[in-house]
Amino acid sequence: MLGGCGEAAIAGKLGGADWQRGHLLRDRRFPAPQGPIEEIDVLIAGGGAAGLAAGWRLAEAGFDRFALFEMEDLTGGNARSGRNAVSAYPLGAHYLPVPNREATALRHMLRQFGMMTGEQEGVPVYDPYQLCADLEERLLWRGRWQEGLYPTSGVTAADRDQRAAFDRRMDAYRKAVGADGRPAFAIPMAYSSIDPIFRALDGVSFAKWLDDEGFTSPVLRAYLRYCCRDDYGSEAEHVSAWAGIHYFAGRRGWATQGDGDRELTWPEGNGRLVSLMAQRIRPHLRPAHSVFHVERDGDGALVDLFDHTARRSRRLRAKAVIMAMPHFVAARVAPQFAAEGAMSYAPWVVANVTVGRHPEGKGVSLAWDNVSTASEALGYVVATHQSEANDGGPTVLTWYLPLSKESPAEARKILMTRPLREWQTMVREDLLAMNPDLDGVIERIDVWRWGHAMIRPTPGFLSDPARLGAVAAQPPVLFAHSDMSGLSLFEEAHHRGVCAAEAALSELDHPFESLA
Numbered sequence: 001m002l003g004g005c006g007e008a009a010i011a012g013k014l015g016g017a018d019w020q021r022g023h024l025l026r027d028r029r030f031p032a033p034q035g036p037i038e039e040i041d042v043l044i045a046g047g048g049a050a051g052l053a054a055g056w057r058l059a060e061a062g063f064d065r066f067a068l069f070e071m072e073d074l075t076g077g078n079a080r081s082g083r084n085a086v087s088a089y090p091l092g093a094h095y096l097p098v099p100n101r102e103a104t105a106l107r108h109m110l111r112q113f114g115m116m117t118g119e120q121e122g123v124p125v126y127d128p129y130q131l132c133a134d135l136e137e138r139l140l141w142r143g144r145w146q147e148g149l150y151p152t153s154g155v156t157a158a159d160r161d162q163r164a165a166f167d168r169r170m171d172a173y174r175k176a177v178g179a180d181g182r183p184a185f186a187i188p189m190a191y192s193s194i195d196p197i198f199r200a201l202d203g204v205s206f207a208k209w210l211d212d213e214g215f216t217s218p219v220l221r222a223y224l225r226y227c228c229r230d231d232y233g234s235e236a237e238h239v240s241a242w243a244g245i246h247y248f249a250g251r252r253g254w255a256t257q258g259d260g261d262r263e264l265t266w267p268e269g270n271g272r273l274v275s276l277m278a279q280r281i282r283p284h285l286r287p288a289h290s291v292f293h294v295e296r297d298g299d300g301a302l303v304d305l306f307d308h309t310a311r312r313s314r315r316l317r318a319k320a321v322i323m324a325m326p327h328f329v330a331a332r333v334a335p336q337f338a339a340e341g342a343m344s345y346a347p348w349v350v351a352n353v354t355v356g357r358h359p360e361g362k363g364v365s366l367a368w369d370n371v372s373t374a375s376e377a378l379g380y381v382v383a384t385h386q387s388e389a390n391d392g393g394p395t396v397l398t399w400y401l402p403l404s405k406e407s408p409a410e411a412r413k414i415l416m417t418r419p420l421r422e423w424q425t426m427v428r429e430d431l432l433a434m435n436p437d438l439d440g441v442i443e444r445i446d447v448w449r450w451g452h453a454m455i456r457p458t459p460g461f462l463s464d465p466a467r468l469g470a471v472a473a474q475p476p477v478l479f480a481h482s483d484m485s486g487l488s489l490f491e492e493a494h495h496r497g498v499c500a501a502e503a504a505l506s507e508l509d510h511p512f513e514s515l516a
């Protein structure tokens, strides 16, 4: 097929979270519920990592009187994945760092899924085939690929000194304990100290904190910009200093053989984790249902939902409802229970690029994660890195771009209006700048848009009343979403899901031992 300039058009599709269904919710365009009111004990509204973790926790406790309603045709939220003839690949989340000691419920699940294989003297052992294989990361810096994500050559002594000083500060924060005896920074973040010494860091942006502390080296700042965009989809100017430091000081992966710093990953990224959770609770899943109204009804709640297949609305009465949807949606659906707050969300674009052979390049060999200092994008991960198909032949490269320079509203306009062909050109040019050797072997580029990809941990997010209200909610309406942590991480979503499920089990007097 030929495109407008006589150039061959690249095959591919434009996809994304279902905006039409999302906008039906925004505009409240649903018919009134019909038929008798159905009764249920626990209703989970939303099937991302948090909603699935809530369902998984209920099932673990032997509780089966629940249903999970998900708006989209598939569960998984922004940890969903895709697949083509070459490989499975992520559409969003792509890895899980080895969890911290405090992530007890998550470790329980990873053990059940065979990812954690046992313990040595009480310390977790992970399956080496599910930990990211060598080479984990490489950086294109001044025309050569080098190992790691921080330039090691051609930097000034001053740059090097600042990097060392920054690492020392982060190490001190990693070891710091508050007056309440808790670690200053934990994952799940709910276990972090509330000592005002650390909480004060939430009063300023990470960029201001870096300036004030004299961390001004351009090389260091470029690296820190990459980190903020990677985890939060945002510029350091829009990230709370507490969150910026949390990125470095929160992780204390607990594992044998020095595996604590490593990551678990699969061809489909965290799609593996959400699909295993979904399999565990398959009979309880009700995809293609939008929950559009929740209100109190005595000790329980009435829930209105729209069935997108049958094209009709129904009403259910639940003893407990777990709102596992983004908070800005929950505030519309259950205004009696959720305040809107000041939460804002970073838009992202993810492209899956199918290539006829593996990329190469000067310097170290291909890594799982490949980043260029010269690009606005965050580089690409290689879907087949963990599989037997990692033989130099066809593969899928997952390319990431947070639209962090524009305001979220402006970026969403770009997402809605830019045609596939323009995205493909941008992705192709960026990839060829990193890997000219890919010229002629790009077979297709599929582009996926996330309008509300990640909550932005802006300064003050720790004391946002909307967030705190959701965290403190009691039955009948509970909340479970990574938004409640203000940090869009799998561990956070999982923790919120587990806590909400345990609160529902307590309310219903169902016996269980807490995993959280």
Ligand SMILES: Cc1cc2nc3c(=O)[nH]c(=O)nc-3n(C[C@H](O)[C@H](O)[C@H](O)COP(=O)(O)OP(=O)(O)OC[C@H]3O[C@@H](n4cnc5c(N)ncnc54)[C@H](O)[C@@H]3O)c2cc1C
Pocket (backbone or CB within 6 Å): 025, 045, 046, 047, 048, 049, 050, 051, 069, 070, 071, 072, 075, 076, 077, 078, 079, 091, 092, 093, 094, 095, 096, 270, 289, 290, 291, 292, 324, 325, 326, 329, 333, 348, 350, 450, 453, 454, 480, 481, 482, 483, 487, 488, 489, 490, 491, 493
């Ligand atoms: C591009 C990208 C890359 C990422 N990379 C990583 C990574 O590598 N590692 C990591 O840990 N994290 C990563 N994250 C973040 C991680 O994916 C999320 O933090 C986590 O998956 C969020 O899960 P959640 O359940 O809290 O929310 P969501 O994924 O937002 O799930 C909410 C669900 O609720 C559904 N829903 C919404 N409204 C309704 C309604 N009214 N009725 C019914 N259902 C509804 C939605 O369709 C969705 O399925 C990434 C995110 C993105 C976007």
